Amino acid sequence: MEYDFTDRTVLVTGSGRGMGKAAAEKFAENGASVVVNDLDAEVAESTAAEIRATGADAIGVGADVSDEAEVAAMVETAADEFGTVDVLLNNAGVGDAGPFLDEQYDDTFQLNLDVHLHGSLNCIREVVDGMVEQGYGKIVNTTSIHTKNAVGMSPAYDVGKFSLLGLTKSLALELGREGIRVNAVAPGWADTRMTDEFSDAVTEQILDNNPLGRFADPEDVANAMVFLASPAGDYINGHELRVDGGQVPIDSWRLDN
Numbered sequence: 001m002e003y004d005f006t007d008r009t010v011l012v013t014g015s016g017r018g019m020g021k022a023a024a025e026k027f028a029e030n031g032a033s034v035v036v037n038d039l040d041a042e043v044a045e046s047t048a049a050e051i052r053a054t055g056a057d058a059i060g061v062g063a064d065v066s067d068e069a070e071v072a073a074m075v076e077t078a079a080d081e082f083g084t085v086d087v088l089l090n091n092a093g094v095g096d097a098g099p100f101l102d103e104q105y106d107d108t109f110q111l112n113l114d115v116h117l118h119g120s121l122n123c124i125r126e127v128v129d130g131m132v133e134q135g136y137g138k139i140v141n142t143t144s145i146h147t148k149n150a151v152g153m154s155p156a157y158d159v160g161k162f163s164l165l166g167l168t169k170s171l172a173l174e175l176g177r178e179g180i181r182v183n184a185v186a187p188g189w190a191d192t193r194m195t196d197e198f199s200d201a202v203t204e205q206i207l208d209n210n211p212l213g214r215f216a217d218p219e220d221v222a223n224a225m226v227f228l229a230s231p232a233g234d235y236i237n238g239h240e241l242r243v244d245g246g247q248v249p250i251d252s253w254r255l256d257n
């Protein structure tokens, strides 16, 4: 019962693939009606179709979380279909990063802030009134191993994720008074598209510094997201839960080395 999401509507951004998809599936397994969002409308719809095939309720909505109008339309669609959003998982993310001295750093900073900070803010803004009205809500934000200690050569990603952690902690203080818990899950390096692109040298460096000696499975991370959003996590607020196998942060390396 503790993980029961019956009659709950859960919106998971960036859930067409990877950790978001694993979370969307797990919410659905536990009784939720799920709104599967992704920038890529096709993967959003195919993930939703897979969930529906299990007998659960799900819709896929293609939307860019950094676009206010698209987010507003998405939440309206969610409301028409399933009513108030009870749980929001801000998971949409970009892996784009590079050294500060790289000529592209302006664009990279903008993209990371647009998606991680403003994208999350846009979604929270659209769902928060419904949560306040019913005196209950759960917001979970996906931060990163990068918030344990900055990871060299990716300042834009570090800043994007640190800003999301700041938002998490600050909103937890204010929205907790309205019955809304705001927490974060900080995945370590997980077996997703991002790590697929790592060179053998980078992979070896990461795994040498991981006590468990493996990347996270998307399900490992999804378990923590579902826990925080569930009634079992009702007294947890403003917390960042690390799901990184005890990973020792790596100080200075290049994703493309």
Ligand code: ADP
Binding pocket: 013, 014, 015, 016, 017, 018, 019, 020, 037, 038, 039, 040, 063, 064, 065, 066, 091, 092, 093, 094, 115, 119, 190, 192, 193, 194
């Ligand atoms: P991970 O699972 O490691 O976080 P992925 O790249 O597999 O990484 O998943 C992140 C998801 O977020 C992708 O499916 C991607 O399309 C989605 N995404 C990226 N940017 C946006 C955006 N602006 N709006 C909505 N979804 C986004």
